[in-house]
Amino acid sequence: MSTNNDIKSLSRRDFLRYTSVAGGAFVLGTILPGVSPVWAASETDDSSNTLNLFVSIDNNGTVNIVCHRSEMGQGVRTGIPQIVAEELCADWTKVNVVQGLGDEAYGSQNTDGSRSIRRFYTTMREMGATARTMLEQAAAQKWNVPVSDVFADNGMIVHKPSGKTLGFGELAKAASAQHVPQVKTLTFKSPKDFKLIGKPVTSVDLPNVLTGDTVFGQDVQLEDMLYATIERCPVVGCTVKAYDKDAPLKVANVVEVIEMPKQHFPVLFKNLNGVAVLANNTWSALQGRQALNMQWDLGENQRHDSAAYLADLEKRIVTKGKSIRSAGDAYTAFDSANNTLSATYTVPYLVHAPMEPPAATAVFKNGQCEVWACTQTPQSTQQNVAGALGIDKSMVKVNVTLLGGGFGRKSKPDFSVEAAILAQKTGKPVKVVWSREDDIRHGYYHAISAQHFQAGLDDSGKVTSWVQRTAFPSISWTFTGTTDEPQTGELSLGFGDLPFAIENLSCEVHKAPAHVRIGWIRSVSNIQHGFAIGSFVDEVATKAGISTSDMWLNLIGEDRIVDPKTQGFQYENYGESYDNFPIETKRLKNVLNMLLAKSGANNSTSENEGWGISVHRSFVSYVAVATKVKVENDKVTVLEMHSVIDAGRVVNPDRVKSQQEGAMIFGLSIALMGEITIKEGAIEQSNYHDYTVLRMHQSPKIVTHIVESDAAPGGVGEPGVPPVAASVTNAIYHASGKRIRALPINKHYSV
Amino acid sequence: MIRFNLNSKPVEIDVDPNMPLLWALRDILGMTGTKFGCGMAQCGACTVHLDGQPIRSCVMPLSAIADKEVSTIEGLSASAEHPVQQAWLEHNVPQCGYCQSGQIMSAVALLNEHPDPDDETIDSYMQGNICRCGTYPRIKAAIKTAAKNKQSAFDYSLGKEVGGQA
Numbered sequence: 001m002s003t004n005n006d007i008k009s010l011s012r013r014d015f016l017r018y019t020s021v022a023g024g025a026f027v028l029g030t031i032l033p034g035v036s037p038v039w040a041a042s043e044t045d046d047s048s049n050t051l052n053l054f055v056s057i058d059n060n061g062t063v064n065i066v067c068h069r070s071e072m073g074q075g076v077r078t079g080i081p082q083i084v085a086e087e088l089c090a091d092w093t094k095v096n097v098v099q100g101l102g103d104e105a106y107g108s109q110n111t112d113g114s115r116s117i118r119r120f121y122t123t124m125r126e127m128g129a130t131a132r133t134m135l136e137q138a139a140a141q142k143w144n145v146p147v148s149d150v151f152a153d154n155g156m157i158v159h160k161p162s163g164k165t166l167g168f169g170e171l172a173k174a175a176s177a178q179h180v181p182q183v184k185t186l187t188f189k190s191p192k193d194f195k196l197i198g199k200p201v202t203s204v205d206l207p208n209v210l211t212g213d214t215v216f217g218q219d220v221q222l223e224d225m226l227y228a229t230i231e232r233c234p235v236v237g238c239t240v241k242a243y244d245k246d247a248p249l250k251v252a253n254v255v256e257v258i259e260m261p262k263q264h265f266p267v268l269f270k271n272l273n274g275v276a277v278l279a280n281n282t283w284s285a286l287q288g289r290q291a292l293n294m295q296w297d298l299g300e301n302q303r304h305d306s307a308a309y310l311a312d313l314e315k316r317i318v319t320k321g322k323s324i325r326s327a328g329d330a331y332t333a334f335d336s337a338n339n340t341l342s343a344t345y346t347v348p349y350l351v352h353a354p355m356e357p358p359a360a361t362a363v364f365k366n367g368q369c370e371v372w373a374c375t376q377t378p379q380s381t382q383q384n385v386a387g388a389l390g391i392d393k394s395m396v397k398v399n400v401t402l403l404g405g406g407f408g409r410k411s412k413p414d415f416s417v418e419a420a421i422l423a424q425k426t427g428k429p430v431k432v433v434w435s436r437e438d439d440i441r442h443g444y445y446h447a448i449s450a451q452h453f454q455a456g457l458d459d460s461g462k463v464t465s466w467v468q469r470t471a472f473p474s475i476s477w478t479f480t481g482t483t484d485e486p487q488t489g490e491l492s493l494g495f496g497d498l499p500f501a502i503e504n505l506s507c508e509v510h511k512a513p514a515h516v517r518i519g520w521i522r523s524v525s526n527i528q529h530g531f532a533i534g535s536f537v538d539e540v541a542t543k544a545g546i547s548t549s550d551m552w553l554n555l556i557g558e559d560r561i562v563d564p565k566t567q568g569f570q571y572e573n574y575g576e577s578y579d580n581f582p583i584e585t586k587r588l589k590n591v592l593n594m595l596l597a598k599s600g601a602n603n604s605t606s607e608n609e610g611w612g613i614s615v616h617r618s619f620v621s622y623v624a625v626a627t628k629v630k631v632e633n634d635k636v637t638v639l640e641m642h643s644v645i646d647a648g649r650v651v652n653p654d655r656v657k658s659q660q661e662g663a664m665i666f667g668l669s670i671a672l673m674g675e676i677t678i679k680e681g682a683i684e685q686s687n688y689h690d691y692t693v694l695r696m697h698q699s700p701k702i703v704t705h706i707v708e709s710d711a712a713p714g715g716v717g718e719p720g721v722p723p724v725a726a727s728v729t730n731a732i733y734h735a736s737g738k739r740i741r742a743l744p745i746n747k748h749y750s751v
Numbered sequence: 752m753i754r755f756n757l758n759s760k761p762v763e764i765d766v767d768p769n770m771p772l773l774w775a776l777r778d779i780l781g782m783t784g785t786k787f788g789c790g791m792a793q794c795g796a797c798t799v800h801l802d803g804q805p806i807r808s809c810v811m812p813l814s815a816i817a818d819k820e821v822s823t824i825e826g827l828s829a830s831a832e833h834p835v836q837q838a839w840l841e842h843n844v845p846q847c848g849y850c851q852s853g854q855i856m857s858a859v860a861l862l863n864e865h866p867d868p869d870d871e872t873i874d875s876y877m878q879g880n881i882c883r884c885g886t887y888p889r890i891k892a893a894i895k896t897a898a899k900n901k902q903s904a905f906d907y908s909l910g911k912e913v914g915g916q917a
Binding site for chain 1: 766767770771774777778779781782783784785786787788789790791793794796823824825827828829830831836839840843845846847848849850851852855873874875877878879880881882883884885886887888889890891
């Protein structure tokens with residue numbers, strides 16, 4: 001806990017500014033970690049402008065808790081308030097969750113990187129405890145009794161000796177006048193007394209989902225709104241040569257045809273070049289768009305062919321690359337090893353395909369822009385919209401709707417930029433509706449990649465040499481237009497942080513230029529690195545004639561903290577301090593051992609069946625996965641999956657469980673069928689019939705085990721994904737003897 | 752002018768009869784509980800009932816629904832008392848929630864047709880509804896719970912006993 005209490009008592013007006021919701025009589029705000037350094041440097045007390053507001057209590061006892069993060073199914077609009085309400089001793093039935101607007105005062109609102117709970121757990125508890133203390137002080141004052149005689153319970157303050165009570169609502173006004181206590185004087189609940197943290201509290205949005213009473217980005221409707229659909233250039237960097245402006249206008253209800261501003265590299269979050277058709281309803285806009293008869297100047301990237309590109313990567317990845325981490329002399333040790341093996345693994349381009357295609361609505365009036373969007377990044381939306389319109393970002397207000405899935409796609413605000421541009425050009429509210437085809441063909445793609453591994457073993461089966469290489473187009477290219485090799489941030493995702501105790505090690509990268517917009521998708525580069533490492537350990541185990549789990553335990557080695565910096569790699573550790581979140585081999589081995597005990601993955605199976613396992617640390621959490629498959633008549637059936645997650649202290653076990661279930665299924669989609677291919681620079685897939693994702697009949701029995709821990713909370717949304725693909729291909733190997741090194745599996749077997 | 756019944760109430764709209772029902776519901780009638788996911792009957796997010804049968808509203812032209820009964824998620828039970836909604840609540844099914852209107856409408860139709868479905872029947876009936884968050888195991892469990900609860904004498908048909916009013 002920090003020493004100074006940055007929590008302030010505030011006015012209703014402040015609450016309104018950050019939430020567009022009227023606050024109650026008692027409003028507390030605080031500074032989140034990582035907030036602008038400007039305030040930190042200033043000692044003045046006009047800080048209400050940069051405070052982040054979290055809690056307000058109405059006279060009727062309603063406790064409003066601001067969630068400044070985006071809900072996309074991970075349960076954050078429930079988890080964050082749970083923490084505050086716990087320390088506040090609030091009555092959960094009186095908690096109202098208020099969605100925060102996009103505002104830099106919140107610090108980073110980027111809901112990605114699996115960090116909402118891990119970043120704000122402490123601050124949220126301090127906030128709850130502060131509010132509770134001030135309510136207790138107010139009650140003691142009203143009753144004229146010592147504050148030590150009162151306590152909070154379920155939305156009330158209780159006078160211990162007499163049993164009399166006052167509700168939070170009755171105390172709200174008096175509490176707002178109390179002195180804000182120092183953090184060091186606060187008392188916190190003991191975990192054994194937790195009533196909300198660690199409990200499977202039902203999602204606050206669930207009842208509305210069941211009746212269809214929800215507003216996602218696609219659902220926003222404003223009076224006099226126009227519906228826009230945009231025909232975008234099929235190749236990144238191509239430009240509009242000609243189009244028929246009149247034909248769409250002949251379609252009933254089409255009202256305008258607008259060419260989008262011409263953009264150049266880097267692609268950033270700018271609009272893609274193209275032409276928008278605006279109508280009084282979505283369907284008319286889509287009809288009008290078909291009449292555009294677009295002609296393009298396709299540009300350089302039309303030469304991009306994903307199959308040829310991957311073949312080229314595979315050719316280069318077997319050669320020595322640029323070292324980013326090393327120990328001993330991996331090459332000499334390899335040459336003198338008794339047994340050696342090597343393998344190359346590939347993963348294709350992937351796209352997010354959330355069930356809700358991107359959508360944003362914007363209004364531009366009197367130099368100000370208001371946006372409603374299913375965004376993971378309201379501040380980036382604010383900044384990019386402001387940039388596109390040439391106005392100050394203070395003139396852009398961003399309302400965050402529910403997100404119909406995000407997976408990283410909706411942390412790119414390009415679709416909000418499009419809506420804002422069209423709103424400015426038309427002077428009317430405009431909703432830009434992305435079709436599924438738009439979503440599949442104009443995404444920010446997970447990078448195509450190749451990994452090459454080689455290992456040397458001595459007579460006893462001990463690994464004495466390990467070389468691993470990776471090559472994939474970098475996300476940084478999206479921002480620079482020039483980056484042509486994997487960057488440290490991406491190599492920190494399951495590659496340069498290899499947790500193995502091997503004397504002779506070399507981790508290397510190769511160049512890989514980009515030809516499409518590259519983005520991050522759930523667990524990012526951990527996808528290809530987890531697949532490659534998890535597969536290669538299985539192959540090395542087979543070579544050594546021991547079980548895969550024993551090989552994992554041998555490679556991980558004794559209990560210790562692994563620090564990749566000692567071997568020259570500037571490991572970024574998901575932005576967390578290494579003191580708080582080191583790589584602990586004990587925890588990695590623990591999830592693996594627990595997995596074996598719970599799943600029975602080391603037991604024998606029926607004919608044509610096999611188990612596969614893998615384990616991976618990402619987003620400072622540890623996950624092990626075991627998958628059982630059947631391979632028969634050239635068809636793979638996934639029978640069951642078990643996962644174990646150690647994410648430190650867990651706030652809502654049911655939502656952690658549901659995230660693990662979802663991660664298994666997301667990982668299965670990647671492993672079994674995920675593939676975007678590119679010909680002549682354009683994406684070949686277009687909808688769910690050719691970019692297939694897992695359906696119910698392919699979904700196995702899934703069992704989730706959560707490690708009970710009081711360690712600091714780690715990430716949950718993403719860490720389940722990386723071990724999945726390797727667990728599946730390893731299981732296929734053990735069932736059939738066939739090793740799959742090139743994803744997806746449906747190129748080799750029917751699924 | 753096209754007339755049909757929407758959740759037991761008569762509606763008439765004056766739009767191109769080729770417009771799919773989905774866009775009429777969402778853009779013209781403001782009923783956004785039915786979701787747009789793919790536009791080509793691939794994902795099931797837009798599932799509604801037409802005369803009691805589940806259909807994908809994104810490919811159903813308005814001309815084909817004239818004088819028929821359309822039921823949407825809003826017509827199931829505004830207070831979420833329908834046994835399928837209750838089972839969804841019990842199993843904490845949704846994550847992002849976007850596909851769930853379609854999942855629920857398909858599940859209701861499934862249970863009307865097969866009151867006590869086995870795994871295979873559920874898989875084959877529900878495979879037209881994609882959930883990208885991966886709630887399939889819970890959907891399956893919730894359908895079984897709803898089937899069990901149905902045996903305590905509940906009429907699944909839309910518009911009868913439960914809800915019926917948007």
